Amino acid sequence: MSQPISKEAIRKLALTQGFDLCAFTKPILSSEHRAQLDAxxxxxxxxEMGYMAEEVRLERRKEPESMLEGIQTVIALGMKHVPPPYSLEEGEDAKGSGAIAAYAHGDDYHDVMKKRLKxxxxxxxxxxxxxxQRVYVDTAPVLEHALAERAGLGWQGKHTLTINREHGSYLMLGELFTTAEIxxxxxxxxxxxxxxxxxDICPTRAIVAPFVVDARLCISYLTIEYRGFxxxxxxxxxxxxxYGCDDCxxxxxxxxxxxxxxLDHLKPRDGNILPELAELFxxxxxxxxxxxxxxxxxxxxxxxxxRNVAIAMGNSGRGEHIPLLIKALNDSEPLIRGHAAWALARLCPDRQKGEIREALAYHSQHENDEEAGREFHLALKKIGESDS
Ligand code: SF4
Ligand code: SF4
Structure with a gap:
């Protein structure tokens, strides 16, 4: 009779390769998780993550067992990352700077994790x-928070992320699918x-109900995945x-x-912790x-x-950004031109109204992108309204 596989020996290997958490589950999702995804x-x-709704892909997400022939086990793995090195207030008060989600302060974890998984x-x-066996990191067809929950790695919090009792939620997840029965x-x-x-804290009220985040409202989605205005x-x-949001x-x-x-590989880069908006722009x-x-x-x-930096400049209340925003009205990217126009109208101190209006009017005449053109129009209208 063959010996049962030692989970402790596997966990030890995972720790040696730089993972902090390792747990095991069958490749099956609960009916609750499936229903949640459908809804x-x-x-x-x-x-606009259309791939999430494609029928074939959606079905695959609901059936992890279809991802590898003969699959018996999903090994859910977690790697801690450094928490944000500032409080919510400190992050928000840093008006001339931009807040970046903590997991992104260092090298790309996808690369680091993929190497470790292999x-x-x-x-x-x-x-x-x-x-x-197959390995996955943040891959669309894998419902990783649901699998992590079934494996006992952590439960899915009301913000939908995985929380581990000991380590909290500053975790990055990966999975190894295997035909080995564990x-x-x-x-x-x-x-x-x-x-x-x-x-309660979500700035855009994106957590529309416990365990339901409307990506269309979520700053993480808007600043990273969303490509439009x-x-x-x-x-x-x-x-x-x-870039992202850690508030919840x-x-x-x-x-x-x-x-x-x-951390060795994922050590935060100093330049990515509250970088100056002007430097990035x-x-x-x-x-x-x-x-x-x-x-x-x-x-x-x-x-x-x-685009995101222009919005942060507009929200900063700092007039020192105005010259850079005016220069950006001539950028080669419509997305940047349009958001710069919005930011100028939002900042627009009385003493610079004339200068800003003139710059917007001049560049709007040469604007050939429809959406950017609409932004110029709205910005001019806003300045006009504040005159009356
Ligand atoms: S903050 Fe959200 S995820 Fe964390 S314990 Fe409270 S409800 Fe759960
Ligand atoms: S990441 Fe930010 S915007 Fe998205 S749900 Fe959490 S608090 Fe809300």
Whole structure:
């Protein structure tokens, strides 16, 4: 009779490869998680992440067992990251600076985790003998928070992220799917209780109900995934958040004890902690590529990031940004031109009204992008209204 596989031996391998958490489950989702996903997609809460709603992909997300022939086990893995090194107030008060989600302060965790997962997979082969296996990091078809919950790694908080009793929610998740049969762990118990801190603090009211985040309202989605003009009504609520948002995690009582940890590969880069908005806004394509090499912040591209920076400048109340915003009315990217126009109208101190109106009027005549043109029009209208 073959010996049962030692989970402790596997956990040890995971820790050796740089993971902090390792748990096991069957590749099956609960009916609750499936229903949650269906409802989220049918209400259009995935925004422009169209791949989430494609029928085939949606079905695959609901059936992790379809991701690998002969799959028996999902190994859910977690890696801690450094918590934000400032409080909610300190982050928001840093008006000339932009707030970046803590997980993105260092190198791109996807790359780091993928390397570790592959090394872990090789170690597993040696331990268990060859099995078919696949690794995933933040991959659309994998409902990773649901699998992590079933594996007991942590429960899904009301903000939908995974919370571990000991380590809180500053975690990055990855999965290894394998044909090896390993005894599942007990699912995680729910420990949010009656707390609603994350729901109450969300600047854009994106947590529309416990466990339901409407991506179309979520600053993480808007600043990273969304490629278009950000809805005007949401811009003032974004404050100085230029890449992601940690608010719902910062207020979570389970993160109170989150410790600052020493990390090798994911060490925060000083320049990514509350960087100056003006410095970022001056980046050209080459400068952007260089500044964010190997960083997740390159994801929205220069146009997306500078769009977010323009909004933060508009929300800063700081007139010193006006010259850079006027210069940006001539940028090659319509997204940047349009948001710069909005920011100018929002900042517009009385003594600079004439100068700003003139710049907007001049550039609006040469604007050939429809959406940017609309932004110029609205900005001029706003300044005009404040005259009367
Ligand atoms: S990340 Fe920010 S915007 Fe999104 S749900 Fe959390 S607090 Fe709200
Ligand atoms: S803030 Fe409260 S409700 Fe939200 S995830 Fe944390 S414990 Fe749960």
């Amino acid at each position: 989220w997609v049918s209400h259009g809460m995935h925004g 090394a872990f997979a090789r170690d597993l082969d040696t331990l268990l003998g060859p099995h078919d 005894e599942p762990d007990e699912p995680a118990e729910f420990h949010c209780g009656s707390c609603t801190a994350c729901i 950000i809805p005007i009504g949401l811009r003032p609520m974004m404050g100085n958040r230029i 995690q910062i207020v979570c009582p389970w993160n109170r004890k989150a410790e600052v940890i020493e 001056e980046l050209d394509d080459e400068g952007f590529r260089e500044r964010f090499r190997k960083s997740p912040i390159k994801r929205p591209g220069r146009a997306g990031l500078l």
